[in-house]
Amino acid sequence: MRFTVDVNMKYGLKGQEGILLTLEAARANGQTVVADNLVISNATVRVMDGESGLGKRTWAFVEGDELQLSYSVQVDVDRQSIPLDSLAASPLDELPSEVLTYLRPSRFCQSDLFTSFVGQQFDEYSGGAKINAMLNWVGAELAYVSGSSNAETTAIDTFVGRVGVCRDYAHLMCSLARAANIPARYTSVYSVGVQPPDFHAVAEVWLGGAWHLVDATGMSSPEDTIIIGTGRDAADVAFMETERWVELIVQEVAVSSA
Template sequence: MKLRVRSELVYRFDPPTDAIYQFQVAHWPGQDILEETLITTPQVTFTEDKDAEFGARTLRAHLEGEVALTYTAVVENGVLQGLPPVALQHDWNDLPAEVLAYRLPSRYCPSDQFGRFVERQFGDSTGGERVLAILEWIKDNIDYEFGVSDSETTAARTFIDRAGVCRDFTHLGITLCRASGIPARAVSAYAHLLDPPDFHAIFEVWLSNGWWLVDPTGLAPIEGLVRIACGRDAADIAFLSTQGVCEMVSQSVTVEPA
């Protein structure tokens, strides 16, 4: 599917502070960037980095005052497929070394606290069938609601509050999958048909010797996702991280067929 993505980020950095952006389309197998532009106002000299494993790209700089970044890209994201229930779960001894870290608890995903729950709730299923059962449980039990969570909310808090936004849904999904012995990691993406449009947090699971994208909110079709970055949880995929405080002036994200 060929998509045109656009994001405009206008933030005020007062006092000046170090900042890291992560909103450019990733260089990922099967995801081809056909064209892209980045405009900054005022002009900023960034240090650009590319993650060798994930193809994610970051921009670093010491910023002050109001800074506007406008990014556009045309992307062919290939043919993304939904997770089949027959996808196989692997024994840990059979996992690739680079996947092992995504079995473990992380800052926002305390999976070690949910072992008893997943066995009671999903004990009769494994692999793709269990992941789909987890997604169904989240759909039935967690409300999509703004203002319930903040940047410190963990999956354990969302499990109690039973409400949150896409990053909370993703953290809970990752947590329940890891508690089930299934490697899972967070993904940030541009998402076609997401309403309201914004950067979208989803996750992927390692089954049948590959990563499968899933959207625990059910708000965006898998075939319309464009990968930006991935990592253990939201701490690794934030579109903007700063050493000090910053203020959002405006922000917009659009995704449409190209």
């Protein structure tokens, strides 16, 4: 199915030396970028590869005190959902070297602190069935509340508070999966089902020798998800990174299907 994404952003700046953006749809398995256009007013740009070689990042060096950008893209998604219960977890010694990274704790995903809980709560399951059990648990235990967390909120904070947004759901899913020795990575995406429309975050888990998208919020599915980038947690794939203060003026994300 073909999807169209339109992003408009305007931010007030104060002495920025450079702005790092990660918001363009990746050229990746399961999706094909048909046409795209990124326009950043009064800026010099430099493009680099994204984390783990997936997608890309753009440095924008803006003249003046305001960032204005528009981004539009058409993407054909031919990715299908695969029943997770049919997928086995890989033995640790058979994991590719680039996948091993996603077993380790990270700043926002303190998976080492969840080992005992995961053993008690999900020990009866294995492989994809264990991931499904985790998805059901997170979906049932957490309340999705806009504004309930901030840029410093970790998976432990979310586990204790039982409230969050997509970022927090993805961090908790990654932490639980890693604690069970199933590699998991945090993935930024667009999806037509996200309400309110915005940048979205999901998890990807390594099962059956491949990555599989999972969304504990229930707002997206692999068939309607457009991957932007991926990393250990939100720190690796923030849509915008700046060294100094910025003022939000406008941020609009619209996703539609053909």
